[in-house]
Amino acid sequence: MNTIKALVVDDTIVYRKIVGDALKQMPGIEVVGTANNGKIALSKIKTLKPDLMTLDIEMPEMNGIELLQELQHMDNPPLVIMVSTLTRQGGELTLRAMELGAFDVLPKPEEGKMAENMLKVKTTLEPIVKHVKRHKFGIIDPPVRPKSAVQVTARAAESKAAVRPAQSRPAGIRSKSEIIGIGISTGGPNALTKMIPMLPKDLKVPVLIVQHMPPVFTASLANSLNKKSAVEVKEARDGETIEPGKVFIAPGGKQMKIVAGADGLTRKIKITDDPPENSCKPSVDYLFRSIAQHYVGRATGVIMTGMGSDGSKGLVQMKNNGSFIIAQDEKTCTVYGMPKEPTESGIVDVIAPLEKIADEIVKTI
Numbered sequence: 588m589n590t591i592k593a594l595v596v597d598d599t600i601v602y603r604k605i606v607g608d609a610l611k612q613m614p615g616i617e618v619v620g621t622a623n624n625g626k627i628a629l630s631k632i633k634t635l636k637p638d639l640m641t642l643d644i645e646m647p648e649m650n651g652i653e654l655l656q657e658l659q660h661m662d663n664p665p666l667v668i669m670v671s672t673l674t675r676q677g678g679e680l681t682l683r684a685m686e687l688g689a690f691d692v693l694p695k696p697e698e699g700k701m702a703e704n705m706l707k708v709k710t711t712l713e714p715i716v717k718h719v720k721r722h723k724f725g726i727i728d729p730p731v732r733p734k735s736a737v738q739v740t741a742r743a744a745e746s747k748a749a750v751r752p753a754q755s756r757p758a759g760i761r762s763k764s765e766i767i768g769i770g771i772s773t774g775g776p777n778a779l780t781k782m783i784p785m786l787p788k789d790l791k792v793p794v795l796i797v798q799h800m801p802p803v804f805t806a807s808l809a810n811s812l813n814k815k816s817a818v819e820v821k822e823a824r825d826g827e828t829i830e831p832g833k834v835f836i837a838p839g840g841k842q843m844k845i846v847a848g849a850d851g852l853t854r855k856i857k858i859t860d861d862p863p864e865n866s867c868k869p870s871v872d873y874l875f876r877s878i879a880q881h882y883v884g885r886a887t888g889v890i891m892t893g894m895g896s897d898g899s900k901g902l903v904q905m906k907n908n909g910s911f912i913i914a915q916d917e918k919t920c921t922v923y924g925m926p927k928e929p930t931e932s933g934i935v936d937v938i939a940p941l942e943k944i945a946d947e948i949v950k951t952i
Contacts, residue, residue, distance in 0.1 A: 589724050591716060592619045594637040596628040596654075597670060598646040605696050606641050606670060609708040613716055625649030629657055632665065639719050640665040641693065644680045652680065655687040666690045666719055668712070671804075678807030685776045690921075691715055694801040714866075714894055718773075718922060750939045750947060764887040764911060764951040765792055766829070766845075766854075768878045770871030770901075772799040772893025774921025776808055778941055780815065782891075783834060785945035788817035792952050794834040795823070795843070795856075795878070797871045799893065802840035809836045825858035837869035844877035854881055865897040871925070875901025884909030887951040889944065890935075891915040893925035899932075906934040911951045913937050915944060 593616055595607045603621045610616045619635045622628035626649040632640070644651035651669065658664040667689045671681040681692050693711050696704035771778060775798045786794070798805060806822045812834070813820040823835035823843055835856060837843035842864075846857045864870035871890075875898060878886050888905045890898050892915055906912055912935045914926040919941040929935050939947045 589720065590615055590617050591639055591719050591723065592617050592635065592637045594619060594628065594631060594635060594640045594665065595621045596623075596625070596640060596646075596651075597621075597643040598623045599643075602643065602670065602695065605701065605704050606693075606708055609705045609712060610641075610716075612705075612709055613713065615720060616716060623647075625651060625654035625657075628654055632658075632661075636663075637665045638723055639668070639716070641668045641670050642684075642689070643670050643695075644677070644684065652683060652687065655684055655689060658688065664688075666715075666722075668693050668715060670695050673801060673803045675803065675807060678804040679811070681804060682776055682807055682811055686780070691773055692801065692804060710866075718894055750937060750943050762885055764882075765885040766878060766882050767792055767794040767887045767889060767948055767952075768875055768905070769794065769796040769889040769891065770875065770893070770898035770925060771796065771891040772867075772895065772897065772922075772925060774892040775799070777921070778892050778915070778919075779808070779812060781941055782944050783812050783818070783820060784816045785942075786816065786818050786834075787949065788832075790818050790832045790949075790952075792831050793829045794818075794948075795829070795837070795845070795874060796834065797837045797843065797869045797874050797898075799867055799869070799897070800839045802838065805836050805839040812836075823856045823858060825856065827856045829854045829856060837874065840868055842873045843869055844874055845881045846877070847881065865895060867895075867897045871898030872901040875905055879904040879908045879910065882908075882910070886910040887913065887948060889913045889915075889948065890926045890929055891941075891944070892920040892922055894922050895924050896928050898925055899928045902929045902934060903932075911936050913939060913944060913947050913951075916940050 593610050595603050597603045607618050620631045624646045642651045669684045669689045669692045671677045672695045809822040820834040842859045842861045844857050848855050888902050914930045914935040916938050917923040
């Protein structure tokens with residue numbers, strides 16, 4: 588009863604075993620099959636009808652990207668988790684996979700240390716599996732998941748670009764924002780690829796982003812966005828001065844916050860190895876707290892698509908310190924998790940569809 592069927596696809600038997608064993612340890616998961624290339628996987632998808640598939644990118648005969656392209660033509664494809672190497676090429680290919688509808692990314696475990704790697708994989712997969720169960724069995728407010736990136740655009744069109752003011756708690760006197768903080772997770776690479784290029788070239792404030800991704804992948808995301816945007820987008824480095832018109836993405840596997848410069852006037856980026864918060868590293872709450880402290884009444888917080896509630900506590904602190912809060916609407920979220928709690932708690936000033944978020948940001952500066 589209420590069993591999720593999973594298919595594990597990788598050309599290496601070691602990785603098939605690590606991922607398969609991690610899935611088997613989770614209640615309500617049945618690993619119905621494995622495949623060592625995309626061609627075999629495609630055949631098994633049609634017969635076994637899995638709900639969830641872990642997918643390697645580099646495989647013989649048909650690679651992961653080619654398989655995802657084939658899934659675009661299916662009515663009910665499985666939710667796909669990419670298992671990708673922590674390399675620049677792996678990051679770039681993973682971003683392409685997400686454009687083709689992959690749901691999330693799992694760093695490929697190192698060979699050896701089987702038990703340790705299996706635990707890491709299990710920890711990463713658990714919230715995703717919970718999401719699949721909610722989606723399939725209707726357990727507690729199931730978020731709607733698009734089958735592909737194309738359907739995100741279709742849902743955005745259905746929203747009719749409605750921007751809604753939200754009922755907010757009274758906040759302190761605020762002036763124009765001097766910084767934008769963005770928190771985003773599952774579905775984020777696609778959402779940012781649409782939203783960041785909408786920001787104007789003459790953007791007068793800096794933008795700091797926490798996107799939940801592993802190391803290396805955030806650098807690939809920054810490079811990809813930089814090529815598509817009028818503003819400069821980069822992966823943040825420790826000690827950088829925060830400058831207007833630049834977008835800084837927190838490096839995967841690290842925490843990012845704002846600190847005061849030596850002169851007491853400038854603000855700098857601090858990259859740390861502090862522990863995860865909300866099981867996230869980087870964490871949105873970690874960044875938002877520092878924005879609340881250093882930009883009282885002069886900041887905008889934006890919370891977008893993602894699983895979980897990372898960012899909710901930090902947004903409360905920002906709101907209490909006079910920040911303006913924007914939340915992505917449910918219809919254009921891949922997963923309506925992170926914006927849900929702030930919206931329902933009444934701290935959000937504006938609820939906007941994805942294609943209107945850049946406009947709403949500009950209005951606050």
